[in-house]
Amino acid sequence: MRRLPVYLLLDTSGSMRGEPIEAVKVGLDAMVASLRQDPFALESVHISIITFDKDVKQIMPLTELESMQIPDIQTPESGPTHLGMALELLCQKVDAEVQLSTPERKGDWMPLLFIMTDGKPSDVQLYNQMIPEVKKRHFGSIIACAAGVKADTKPLELLTSQVYSLDTTDSTTFKQFFKWVSASVSVGNRSIGAADEIVLPPPPPEVHNII
Template sequence: MVRRLPVYLLLDTSGSMRGEPIEAVNTGISSMVSALRQDPHALESVFVSIITFDADANVVLPLTALDELQVPQIVTPESGPTHLGLALNTLGQRVRNELIRSTAEQKGDWAPFLFVMTDGKPSDIQAYEQECPKIRSIGFANIIGCVAGPKAKQDDLRPLCDHVVALDTMDSATFSSFFKWISSAISGGSRSMGASEAAPLPPAPPEIQLVF
């Protein structure tokens, strides 16, 4: 049995993402999946899950093999808050149920990747602060945050993430660059699996500022 590399995407779908930003995200996800499918290492091992968050947290794609997944169309409500804490709680439940742990009889999944993208501040800040250490304790190979647009603050993601990148604009070209960069990071992780240290990140393109 091939060991899986689980990849979780947490995507902000609050009201401020409505219009061009969410259309750009949809385009970016499609290009990311296409790029990963061209990598034989990734095609063999990568499983992807997408969780969106606004007033609710929704699992729009449960953990699915790369060659089997159908890219969902992500939508946003007219308006609404950014419940990132709720999304992390949902993520924690999913990971605990979906991750195959190593036993004496079999090798489990590789340490999963987590990518979190938001264009604002968590609305449920207390729940978010409570969930951050729980998510950190799961043992992700890398937790990468993305703050998009002028209202998102990188400091808000520091308690959660190993690295944070900033996107100054929220157009399709910038989001496409971001998701292509994600696919490079995942491909690199699928090849370096088994390393005990955190998975290395590829160089960021000019549209993406690697904050830490």
Template sequence: MRGEPIESIKVGLEAMVASLRQDPFALESVYMSIATFNRNVELLVPLTELESLQIPTINQPESGPTHLGEALQFICKKVDNEVELSTPDKKGDWMPLLFIMCDGRASDPQLFNTIISEIQKRHFGSIIACIVGSKTDVDNVRKITDKIVSLETTDSGTFKQFFKWVSASVSVGNRSIGATDQMLLPPPPPEVHSVI
């Protein structure tokens, strides 16, 4: 994404963090990490507690490939290194939630198709994909998750509503790893459309 969408994402992220900070339970339990990807994956914010989180500058990416497979591989490594599983002696972390936002198709299809089974082995409470624009390959995204939403516009108001919905999803999504019931997401606002 380039131009206004990038600025709109920053506005939306700031609104989401402000909303989550109003929730005392989220302040105690939510940690966030932010990464961007195009031809490279860049970790903008390492796993950080909500109270200390600062929204970074998101630079305009060069136009080029969308290495979604590489991004998912990166996420798998981060989950393996940073999420503690429960043991008989110790309670583990909450099940992580993964939000993916993309406006293209996977430019690394071989890695993308290989990493799908690895993503599914991780203990995500939910994986939500947000697609923006007409170039997104929805069938590929469906290989990762059936929770897909799309944004018709990329203005700051729409992204604010999207991230407000994300904060509501995070608030209801805190569950221990090992919970077997499906996470129920709150209904999205009118600006965010579920993809069937």
């Protein structure tokens, strides 16, 4: 049975401290709870969480839904947003964790990548170097979400055409965002339209597609 690997890259820099990060945690919990009620997701979805601030950590390796326990997410007082480093770690983890198909064995589905940030990468040079590396990993789709007024969408647009901008960093917004992530992840058991294939459900109303 093919697994569907889902990587979540979450910004934990100083500006996320307090209410925003609490809202993210609530959103994550709700997402996992709703995916667990989906028999299709339960068979295939595996999730990994990578956080980035001045340090980059994979706080949860690729884990099947039923045994997932979301670890506590810490945010430092202040400091840079090392999204470039996060992409570097992501590439290492994808190489190690995602099983590619071989002529003898079916591998995983193409992984999905969701990035949520409320700022912009501080390590611009590394970030730009990592973009072609990420593209080489053949993600099924990459969805970037810029939350709050200070988020810069420009660097994200270099990585993916699917960049969405969230107006605020409150709980409703993140709840919507994770609801949408879970809807995107469980799209596999939906009816397929006769005209065109729609890979993702329409984004929630709070999200503005800026391209």
